[in-house]
Amino acid sequence: MSNQIEGKNPILEALKTNHPIDKILISKDIGRHSTIAEILHLSKQKGVALIYVEKSKLDNISQTKSHQGIIAYVPEKEYVEVEDILILAKKKNEPPFIIILDSIEDPHNLGAILRSAEATGAHGIIIPKRRSVGLTPTVAKTSAGAIEYMSVAKVANLSNAISKLKKQNIWVIGIESEGKTSYIKFDFKMPIAIVIGSEGKGISRLVKENCDELLSIPMKGKITSLNASIAAAVVMYEVLKQRSGNVG
Numbered sequence: 001m002s003n004q005i006e007g008k009n010p011i012l013e014a015l016k017t018n019h020p021i022d023k024i025l026i027s028k029d030i031g032r033h034s035t036i037a038e039i040l041h042l043s044k045q046k047g048v049a050l051i052y053v054e055k056s057k058l059d060n061i062s063q064t065k066s067h068q069g070i071i072a073y074v075p076e077k078e079y080v081e082v083e084d085i086l087i088l089a090k091k092k093n094e095p096p097f098i099i100i101l102d103s104i105e106d107p108h109n110l111g112a113i114l115r116s117a118e119a120t121g122a123h124g125i126i127i128p129k130r131r132s133v134g135l136t137p138t139v140a141k142t143s144a145g146a147i148e149y150m151s152v153a154k155v156a157n158l159s160n161a162i163s164k165l166k167k168q169n170i171w172v173i174g175i176e177s178e179g180k181t182s183y184i185k186f187d188f189k190m191p192i193a194i195v196i197g198s199e200g201k202g203i204s205r206l207v208k209e210n211c212d213e214l215l216s217i218p219m220k221g222k223i224t225s226l227n228a229s230i231a232a233a234v235v236m237y238e239v240l241k242q243r244s245g246n247v248g
Contacts, residue, residue: 003073003074003075003076003077003135003136003137003140004061004062004063004071004072004073004074004137004140005021005071005072005074005137005140005141006062006063006064006066006067006068006070006071006072006137006140006141007064007066007067007068007070007141008035008036008039008068008069008070009035009144009145010140010141010143010144010145010147010148011024011039011070011071011072012035012038012039012042012145013144013145013146013148013149014072014074014145014148015039015042015043015046015048016042016148017148017149018046019074019077019148020074020075021043021046021048021072021073021074022049022072022073022074022075023048023049023050023051023072023073024039024043024048024049024050024051024070024071024072024073025051025052025053025057025058025061025070025071025072025073026050026051026052026053026069026070027052027053027054027055027058027069027070028052028053028054028055029055029069030069030070031069036070039070055069058070058071063136063137063138064137064138064141066141076135077135077140077147077152079135079152079153079154080124080151080152080153081153082124082126082153082155082161082164082165084124084151084153085098085123085124085126085151085153086123086168088123088124088151089123089191092123094121094123094243095189095190095191095192096123096165096168096170096191096192096193097120097121097122097123097188097191097192097239097243098122098123098124098125098126098165098170098192098193098194099113099117099122099124099125099126099193099194099196099232099236100125100126100158100161100162100172100193100194100195100196100207101113101125101126101127101128101132101195101196101228102128102158102195102196102197102198102203102204102207103128103131103132103197103198103201103204104127104132104133104196104198104199104228105131105132105133105198105199106133106199106228107133107136107138107139107142108138108142108229109199109227109228109229110127110133110139110142110143110229111138111139111140111141111142111143111144111146111147112142112143112229112233113125113196113228113229113232113233114139114142114143114146114147114150114152115142115143115144115146116229116232116233116236116237117146117150117232117236118143118146118149118150119146120236120237120239120240121239121240121243122150122236122239123151124150124151124152124153125150125151125152125153126152126153126154126155126158126161126193127152127153127154127155128154128155128156128157128158129154129155129156131198132154134154135147135152158204158207159206159207159210162193162195162207162210162211163210165193166210166212168191169191170191170192170193171190171191171192171193171212171213172192172193172195172210172211172212172213173186173192173193173194173195173211173212173213173214173215174195174197174203174207174208174211174213174214174215175194175195175196175197175203175214175215175216175217175231175232175235176197176202176203176208176214176215176216177202177216177217177225178214178216179213179214179215179216180214180216181213181214181215181216182215182216182217182218183215183216183217183234183235183238184218184238186213186215187242188238188239188242188243189242189243192239194232194235194236194239195207195211196228196231196232196235197228198228199227199228202225215235217231217234217235
């Protein structure tokens with residue numbers, strides 16, 4: 001089964017990481033700026049078929065409606081096992097840093113979270129099989145290529161996955177408005193898994209009960225909650241800050 005990657009930067013990252021690509025459709029009137037030139041060079045180098053088409057064809061097949069004149073057909077990105085994420089952390093000789101997403105259904109949120117997770121050094125993301133968006137073309141486009149570098153595990157039951165992580169001495173932290181402690185007061189240098197809830201309902205009851213601790217993000221304005229991807233980014237950059245030794 002094939003998937004689509006749409007847009008210049010996501011396709012360039014796919015080529016750079018040797019992601020299998022079946023073919024690339026490119027608009028006949030696309031400009032020859034540096035990113036396109038690099039895509040053309042790498043495609044030729046790797047033997048990827050380039051097919052020039054009318055822009056209207058790309059408009060018709062685009063799933064993101066923002067293809068930037070180029071669409072690649074690729075095999076679906078494979079999910080990993082939770083154990084693979086832990087192995088990656090061990091290979092890097094780093095305490096595990098995992099993001100658990102509880103029923104994130106907006107592909108733009110998942111794409112943005114993938115981008116922040118990759119930028120902050122997270123080892124992987126865990127999502128549930130049900131009531132959650134998967135690795136769709138819109139997710140890939142929004143991630144701006146980060147999907148090529150980030151390991152994503154899809155599990156049947158988040159609570160069971162959390163229990164297994166806790167047996168590996170990983171501290172599971174839920175980000176919730178009801179948390180009594182601010183996230184900036186927590187020591188993120190330990191092995192951690194950060195749980196981010198859905199856009200509307202937050203963290204589900206069973207998952208929340210399995211968290212070791214609930215932390216909140218202090219807010220001063222009249223809005224009482226943050227978009228899921230923003231909340232995730234705020235906490236992930238605190239992890240990066242602490243682990244980089246720049247706590248202050």
